[in-house]
Amino acid sequence: xxxTSPATQTGVHQLPxxxxxxxxxxxxxxxxxxxxxxALIAALDELTEAYEAMRVDPAFLTEFDRLQRDYTGRxxxxxxxxxxxxxxxxxxxxxxxxxxxxxxxHKINNVLGQALLTKRIGKSRVIAETGAGQHGVATxxxxxxxxxxxxxxxxxxxxxxxxxxxxRMRLLGAEVIPVTTGSRTLKDxxxxxxxxxxxxxxxxxxxxxxxxxxxxxxxxxxxxxxVIGDEAREQVLEREGRLPDAVLACVGGGSNAxxxxxxxxxxxxxxxxxxxxxxxxxxxxxxxxxxxxxTPGVLHGARSYLLQDDNGQTTESHSISAGLxxxxxxxxxxxxxxxxxxxxxxxxxxxxxxxxxxxxxTEGIIPAIESAHALAGAMALGRELxxxxxxxxxxxxxxxxxxxxxxQWFGLGDREEVDPGPGLDTDQQPTEGxxxxxxxxxxxxxxxTA
Amino acid sequence: MSALAGRIAAxxxxxxxxxxxxxxxxxxxxxxxxxxxxAAVEGGADVVEIGVPxxxxxxxxxxxxxxxxxxxxxxxxxxxxxxxxxxxxGAGAVPVVMSYWNPIERYGVERFAADLxxxxxxxxxxxxxxxxxxxxxxxxxxxxxxxRVFLVAPSSTDARLRSTxxxxxxxxxxxxxxxxxxxxxxVSEAAEKLVSRTRAAAPELAVCVGLGVSDGSQAAEVAAFxxxxxxxxxxxxxxxxxxxxxxxxxxxxxxxxxxxx
Numbered sequence: 001x002x003x004t005s006p007a008t009q010t011g012v013h014q015l016p017x018x019x020x021x022x023x024x025x026x027x028x029x030x031x032x033x034x035x036x037x038x039a040l041i042a043a044l045d046e047l048t049e050a051y052e053a054m055r056v057d058p059a060f061l062t063e064f065d066r067l068q069r070d071y072t073g074r075x076x077x078x079x080x081x082x083x084x085x086x087x088x089x090x091x092x093x094x095x096x097x098x099x100x101x102x103x104x105x106h107k108i109n110n111v112l113g114q115a116l117l118t119k120r121i122g123k124s125r126v127i128a129e130t131g132a133g134q135h136g137v138a139t140x141x142x143x144x145x146x147x148x149x150x151x152x153x154x155x156x157x158x159x160x161x162x163x164x165x166x167x168r169m170r171l172l173g174a175e176v177i178p179v180t181t182g183s184r185t186l187k188d189x190x191x192x193x194x195x196x197x198x199x200x201x202x203x204x205x206x207x208x209x210x211x212x213x214x215x216x217x218x219x220x221x222x223x224x225x226x227v228i229g230d231e232a233r234e235q236v237l238e239r240e241g242r243l244p245d246a247v248l249a250c251v252g253g254g255s256n257a258x259x260x261x262x263x264x265x266x267x268x269x270x271x272x273x274x275x276x277x278x279x280x281x282x283x284x285x286x287x288x289x290x291x292x293x294x295t296p297g298v299l300h301g302a303r304s305y306l307l308q309d310d311n312g313q314t315t316e317s318h319s320i321s322a323g324l325x326x327x328x329x330x331x332x333x334x335x336x337x338x339x340x341x342x343x344x345x346x347x348x349x350x351x352x353x354x355x356x357x358x359x360x361x362t363e364g365i366i367p368a369i370e371s372a373h374a375l376a377g378a379m380a381l382g383r384e385l386x387x388x389x390x391x392x393x394x395x396x397x398x399x400x401x402x403x404x405x406x407x408q409w410f411g412l413g414d415r416e417e418v419d420p421g422p423g424l425d426t427d428q429q430p431t432e433g434x435x436x437x438x439x440x441x442x443x444x445x446x447x448x449t450a
Numbered sequence: 451m452s453a454l455a456g457r458i459a460a461x462x463x464x465x466x467x468x469x470x471x472x473x474x475x476x477x478x479x480x481x482x483x484x485x486x487x488x489a490a491v492e493g494g495a496d497v498v499e500i501g502v503p504x505x506x507x508x509x510x511x512x513x514x515x516x517x518x519x520x521x522x523x524x525x526x527x528x529x530x531x532x533x534x535x536x537x538x539x540g541a542g543a544v545p546v547v548m549s550y551w552n553p554i555e556r557y558g559v560e561r562f563a564a565d566l567x568x569x570x571x572x573x574x575x576x577x578x579x580x581x582x583x584x585x586x587x588x589x590x591x592x593x594x595x596x597x598r599v600f601l602v603a604p605s606s607t608d609a610r611l612r613s614t615x616x617x618x619x620x621x622x623x624x625x626x627x628x629x630x631x632x633x634x635x636x637v638s639e640a641a642e643k644l645v646s647r648t649r650a651a652a653p654e655l656a657v658c659v660g661l662g663v664s665d666g667s668q669a670a671e672v673a674a675f676x677x678x679x680x681x682x683x684x685x686x687x688x689x690x691x692x693x694x695x696x697x698x699x700x701x702x703x704x705x706x707x708x709x710x711x
């Protein structure tokens with residue numbers, strides 16, 4: 001394992017060029033826009049105006065850079081993982097280490113920006129939705145740092161799957177409200193957060209966690225997350241003298257993917273690959289692969305691909321990863337898909353968990369299960385493209401929060417001797433289905449009901 | 451000619467505000483919800499807002515969420531909604547559909563407008579569709595001579611009050627408080643101010659007030675300054691608490707009394 005020394009110096013901030021989208025009213029082609037009650041329009045206009053002023057304000061940029069450097073620990077390094085890459089057809093794999101950020105994921109990049117914006121518009125309270133808990137933890141962290149009161153909405157189902165992050169948020173002084181409506185996951189947490197916002201909009205700012213939602217959230221969150229790709233592009237060029245052949249990231253709402261993709265969008269030779277949560281398999285209907293298995297529609301304030309039935313009702317998504325378990329996706333991903341600039345593939349729970357275990361045992365890195373979907377995508381793409389292909393993977397978060405889920409998946413908790421599990425013996429090529437289907441299903445059920 | 455504007459003008463000619471009742475299709479069942487809508491009309495509702503069930507009703511409070519959830523899980527869709535439209539028209543009230551945008555988009559905007567007009571519907575209220583995003587609906591509703599009801603809120607700027615009311619036909623829905631649907635002990639003071647600001651922006655358009663009205667005395671209070679009084683959660687609660695069509699009819703009588711005082 002080799003680690004690149006920090007290549008990017010966060011000095012005077014140079015504003016990178018934005019892509020040619022969205023338009024002034026937040027549309028990415030036919031996607032995006034604002035599908036919200038009129039009562040929220042004034043707040044969205046206020047946010048848009050304040051954000052557009054703030055993003056070119058030198059005082060803000062200096063403060064934002066300082067926080068990213070001194071508090072988050074940016075730039076995050078790029079790590080080559082050759083022992084893991086032995087299982088990827090001889091491709092070389094570089095990881096962008098967002099797992100090493102303060103709070104353990106890329107989510108902190110966005111919340112520091114939005115928390116500064118909250119203070120700038122004179123509001124004293126922030127609310128957030130969270131799925132895996134990473135965005136909730138990041139928001140609670142930024143609120144503590146900046147003296148804001150903080151309420152986090154989290155589906156009751158997710159509070160059980162991610163109990164560690166619930167405790168972290170409460171330690172940080174946030175109020176965590178378990179949401180018991182609908183499917184009791186991220187989708188319903190977003191509904192509750194919008195209801196809170198429309199009621200308390202005079203004092204409260206909604207710190208949205210991903211590149212979805214009504215304008216300006218998709219563009220604003222992209223701007224705050226694009227530091228991932230801006231750094232990584234420079235780091236890869238410096239160490240390799242060339243760009244990667246492909247950039248891979250997991251996609252739930254899609255903020256870490258947009259974060260690493262944006263800098264590479266103008267580089268036509270670089271493939272952009274988003275890995276969606278395939279759950280039990282897209283053909284089973286139990287998945288969260290919104291672009292792969294969904295259709296365009298309107299959800300949570302924007303037009304984008306979503307999982308819906310013939311009546312236009314949002315259908316429930318399924319994924320072992322709480323952070324990807326969302327039936328919608330950011331509108332920019334829908335646009336990148338439709339114009340053919342990015343491709344989206346589904347990774348099943350079993351494939352993601354195989355990659356998860358492999359990275360743990362070959363490189364000493366426990367990834368978030370979300371990020372493990374991107375790792376699985378890299379293993380498959382590496383085998384397709386062959387030796388010497390250079391793949392850049394966004395390791396969007398660390399897996400501490402997932403230890404319980406992984407233990408249940410691999411049956412580690414109730415055994416004296418630990419079964420090495422899939423891909424753990426690195427002298428052999430990983431075998432498909434190393435975890436039998438029966439075990440896999442049992443493990444997942446245990447994970448959801450624990 | 452706008453069916454909604456006509457009915458609200460007729461109420462005004464009687465020296466009163468119009469009573470607009472909301473009920474979602476499919477709670478507790480499609481048949482019972484249609485019976486309840488007819489009962490609301492028998493009790494004195496001038497207009498029935500026929501709610502399209504939706505899985506993510508972001509503007510609704512717990513009472514309506516609970517009822518709509520039942521309908522969503524039962525698979526209630528636009529065909530059932532159109533049946534309710536015809537029944538309400540048959541009972542002598544003006545039917546207007548209330549729908550979040552995605553069920554209409556999924557059904558097909560043009561197809562929805564054609565089928566709604568054929569069923570005798572006056573038009574649609576679209577709580578999460580602002581005129582800025584409504585190009586398809588503006589075209590289809592004009593094509594089929596349907597009313598378009600958009601919302602204004604206390605937070606709307608004067609410029610938005612003008613542009614939103616300009617896109618409306620039938621009436622404009624004044625969401626009286628910043629918040630979600632649900633009964634409240636007192637009518638928000640913001641409501642009267644919003645109505646007067648909206649009137650200034652669009653003197654010719656009827657302004658109907660929703661969010662928080664639950665009984666005859668609150669209806670009377672709102673009727674003093676608005677052209678129509680919209681009641682939702684209080685009707686739904688009659689069904690949730692098992693009082694059925696009789697409860698709905700009695701509530702309509704109380705509210706109808708209110709809009710006449």
